[in-house]
Amino acid sequence: MADSPTSPIDLRKLMSDFDAGKLMSEVQKILQQYEIPGVDMDAIAASQKKNVEAVTSANRAAAEGLQTLAKRQAELLQETMRETSQAAAEIAKSMNPSDIVAKQTELFQSAFERGVTAMREMAEIVTNANRQAADAINSRIVATLEEVRGYALKK
Numbered sequence: 001m002a003d004s005p006t007s008p009i010d011l012r013k014l015m016s017d018f019d020a021g022k023l024m025s026e027v028q029k030i031l032q033q034y035e036i037p038g039v040d041m042d043a044i045a046a047s048q049k050k051n052v053e054a055v056t057s058a059n060r061a062a063a064e065g066l067q068t069l070a071k072r073q074a075e076l077l078q079e080t081m082r083e084t085s086q087a088a089a090e091i092a093k094s095m096n097p098s099d100i101v102a103k104q105t106e107l108f109q110s111a112f113e114r115g116v117t118a119m120r121e122m123a124e125i126v127t128n129a130n131r132q133a134a135d136a137i138n139s140r141i142v143a144t145l146e147e148v149r150g151y152a153l154k155k
Contacts, residue, residue: 024049040151047147054140058133065129069122076118083111 028045035041087107094100 024052043147043151047144050143051140054136057136061132061136062129065125065132068129069125072122072125080111 024045027048028042031041031045087103091100091103091107094103
């Protein structure tokens with residue numbers, strides 16, 4: 001098989017360049033300017049930093065899934081074009097109409113089976129990316145609820 005096609009946009013690099021720590025450091029500086037009695041601004045900033053990191057992680061998982069899906073689709077397109085070309089050449093060699101019909105039927109069945117397999121494979125890629133993204137957010141929601149409970153118990 002030929003080299004895998006590359007995407008014009010490297011989503012992994014784009015996501016890796018984002019620095020949640022830097023962003024939240026700036027937010028923390030802003031929050032420290034305000035003093036509200038009974039409110040721990042550092043704790044709020046730390047919590048928000050974790051939220052941003054969770055969203056970043058979810059976005060990264062989604063972007064990687066999208067990139068994996070696009071790469072696999074391009075590979076499947078290349079494979080399909082190559083196989084179609086080979087099939088057309090084989091059919092062109094046949095002179096007997098019944099051989100042509102038999103080959104076309106065989107090729108159709110094979111193409112259909114490969115198509116179903118490819119759909120399942122792509123659905124699995126999407127499902128895995130969605131699961132990773134949801135896990136990042138869900139675990140952060142649970143942690144946030146624990147933080148809120150901890151704040152409430154302090155008072």
